[in-house]
Amino acid sequence: xxxxxxxxxxxxxxxxxxxxxxxxxxxxxxxxxxxxxxxxxxxxxxxxxxxxxxxxxxxxxxxxxxxxxxxxxxxxxxxxxxxxxxxxxxxxxxxxxxxxxxxxxxxxxxxxxxxxxxxxxxxxxxxxxxxxxxxxxxxxxxxxxxxxxxxxxxxxxxxxxxxxxxxxxxxxxxxxxxxxxxxxxxxxxxxxxxxxxxxxxxxxxxxxxxxxxxxxxxxxxxxxxxxxxxxxxxxxxxxxxxxxxxxxxxxxxxxxxxxxxxxxxxxx
Amino acid sequence: xxxxxxxxxxxxxxxxxxxxxxxxxxxxxxxxxxxxxxxxxxxxxxxxxxxxxxxxxxxxxxxxxxxxxxxxxxxxxxxxxxxxxxxxxxxxxxxxxxxxxxxxxxxxxxxxxxxxxxxxxxxxxxxxxxxxxxxxxxxxxxxxxxxxxxxxxxxxxxxxxxxxxxxxxxxxxxxxxxxxxxxxxxxxxxxxxxxxxxxxxxxxxxxxxxxxxxxxxxxxxxxxx
Numbered sequence: 001x002x003x004x005x006x007x008x009x010x011x012x013x014x015x016x017x018x019x020x021x022x023x024x025x026x027x028x029x030x031x032x033x034x035x036x037x038x039x040x041x042x043x044x045x046x047x048x049x050x051x052x053x054x055x056x057x058x059x060x061x062x063x064x065x066x067x068x069x070x071x072x073x074x075x076x077x078x079x080x081x082x083x084x085x086x087x088x089x090x091x092x093x094x095x096x097x098x099x100x101x102x103x104x105x106x107x108x109x110x111x112x113x114x115x116x117x118x119x120x121x122x123x124x125x126x127x128x129x130x131x132x133x134x135x136x137x138x139x140x141x142x143x144x145x146x147x148x149x150x151x152x153x154x155x156x157x158x159x160x161x162x163x164x165x166x167x168x169x170x171x172x173x174x175x176x177x178x179x180x181x182x183x184x185x186x187x188x189x190x191x192x193x194x195x196x197x198x199x200x201x202x203x204x205x206x207x208x209x210x211x212x213x214x215x216x217x218x219x220x221x222x223x224x225x226x227x228x229x230x231x232x233x234x235x236x237x238x239x240x241x242x243x244x245x246x247x248x249x250x251x252x253x254x255x256x257x258x259x260x261x262x263x264x265x266x267x268x
Numbered sequence: 269x270x271x272x273x274x275x276x277x278x279x280x281x282x283x284x285x286x287x288x289x290x291x292x293x294x295x296x297x298x299x300x301x302x303x304x305x306x307x308x309x310x311x312x313x314x315x316x317x318x319x320x321x322x323x324x325x326x327x328x329x330x331x332x333x334x335x336x337x338x339x340x341x342x343x344x345x346x347x348x349x350x351x352x353x354x355x356x357x358x359x360x361x362x363x364x365x366x367x368x369x370x371x372x373x374x375x376x377x378x379x380x381x382x383x384x385x386x387x388x389x390x391x392x393x394x395x396x397x398x399x400x401x402x403x404x405x406x407x408x409x410x411x412x413x414x415x416x417x418x419x420x421x422x423x424x425x426x427x428x429x430x431x432x433x434x435x436x437x438x439x440x441x442x443x444x445x446x447x448x449x450x451x452x453x454x455x456x457x458x459x460x461x462x463x464x465x466x467x468x469x470x471x472x473x474x475x476x477x478x479x480x481x482x483x484x485x486x487x488x489x490x491x492x493x
Contacts (some may be wrong), residue, residue, distance in 0.1 A: 010440050015416055017423050035376050042379035046448060049398050050417040059298035063312045067294065071287050074323050140384075141437050 001029045006036050010043050016128075031234025041135060129213065130232045130239075130248065132185040136192040137203035137235070137250035143179035143194065153180040153193065161189040163208050163245055166268040172261050174198045185248075197261065202251040209246035213239055221264035229259065238262045286326045290319065293336045296419055297343055297371055303403070303410050304347045314351070319344040334425055341429040344411065382449075401451040409444035417442055 006029050012018050013026055032037050145156045150167040157165035161183055167177070176196045183205065184194040190207035214228035217239070221227070229238035236255040239248045240262070247267060250259045269485050297318060301311035322329075327339055402410055408430065415421045415429065423441075427434045 008442075011445055012423075012438065015423070015441075038376050038380050038383070042383045042449075046398075046445065046452070047309045047417050049395070050413060051401065052400075053395050053398050053420045054299055054414055055303065057299035058295040059315065060308075060312070062380070063298065064291065064294055065313060066312075067291070067316055068287075069314060071319060071323055182373065 003029075003033060003036055006030070006033075007039060007253040010036075010039060014040070014043050014047055018267040029235065030169075033115050036242075037138070037233065041139070044135075127216075127230075127232070129185055130230050130237050133192075133203075133205045133237055133248040134232050134235050134250050136183055136185075136190075136199065136205050138233075139263045141181060144181040146179040147177075150177045150193070153177075153191075156180070157182070157191050161191055161199065165193075165206060167206075168204060168240075168247055168268070169266040170195070170261060171264045171266065172197065173263065175202065197251070202249065202253065202258070202261070205248045205250075207246055207248075208244060209241055209245045212241060213246060214241075220259055222259050225263040226261055227263055242267045242268055279431050281347055283323070283326065286329070287323065289335060290322055290326075290339060293339055294319075299418070300340055300411065300414060300423055301347075303414055304344070304407055305351050310351065314343060314347060317346055317350075321346065321353055334370075334421070335422055336419065337425040337429055340419070341431075345431075360490060378453055381428070383453060385456065397452060397455045398448075401448050404451070405444055405447060409440055409447070412437060413444050413448070 006013075006026060009018065009022075009026070013023070018026065026235065030040060036075045107179070107229075146151045147153065153167060154165050163178075174197050178194040178196050180191060180193045183190045185205060188207045190205050193204045193206070195202040195204070217230045219227040219228055227238050227240070229236050231237070235250050236258055237248055237250050238259060239246055241247075249258065249262050251259070251261075294315065297315045298311060301314040301318075302308065305311050305314055316340060322339055325342075329335065402413060405413065411430070412426055415426045416423075421429070423434050423437045426441075427437045430437070
């Protein structure tokens, strides 16, 4: 798949409107193309900003009161729908939906699966979470905390995020803590902790995760430890969940090295 | 299936439940109303009228489908019939669709600068810029962006609210976002965030940057075209 094609459908990808087949083509390209990754980050950034800016607008209290009063005055037997707002007119599913907008052929089939809370929907909802995690690794930002002591990070985060930020303890001696910054994953607060392991970057993102994230994940057993991981943008992202906190790891290491490092880590 | 079926209750109770659920969406209705009619007084009137219509036709609502989308659709139709100055807006929209898409593609460098500026809060007024840029979009374009990004509706739901084909939603949303990006780029340059040399690559004549036909692409790839 070429950059041009990806660029033209980036919106649909970010809006999660592409069918699974196309998503695979997309992500294959994205995993190898810095340019498109940059555009993706940009498109996402704008979408996020729009949401943030407009979500805060709420209806004035007086309006709610007035509407309630008006509704209470309405007779108990509403009139039957006139032609305009009958079910078919309002949600003419059969008419509009099946017209051949089959640019993305499997739209309709997947829409049913994705939008009504099935397990497919859960794993597809988890994907953006993992994508945010990878973004924290690839983005280049100023650190909030720079120190060789992970414990300093714990006290720095206190009061800034709702959960205690206790970094994992890597048993691998070549792992060096570089710093941390306050971040977010989707709409949740998160702590991003940055490490250096023999010259390669390793990032841990911690966030509250009361429900399991591992549907749709691969599973591996290393050193007797069960690990779930996901492949996103060419990165392997293992995740450990403990006490309702998720620890998600991204690294420039190869997959088996990263899994080994994580399997040997102690989660507090 | 209407609400009576689900709650197995008297009509009054079913209606109360419907009212309570509908009222949960008053914020969404209000902010979208503001986007359409601009003045808060008009927006409040529009919201009120929408709820009255909704309660009068609540039996036509199919429980289990997206209530918010249903309400916004009623509101949008009310807006079109009552508030939009028919001739003017229709002409403006037609003009936008007919002319070749003058909105090009932002270069990687520009995209990166803007993303960095936004995410590292180097650009404190970015929120105002985004709001301004969005409010300058034509009504339907703005509504689409807000429905997609703030109300998180699917393309299909948006198409149903606006009464247009899904393909139209896609191409207009695409265009609306390109317009937004270009505006932000201009403001960023003015604010000194982006370099004056950073540019938007205008498409070559005839090469509009609307979404292409992926189905055609796939058929070509597999040689079955």
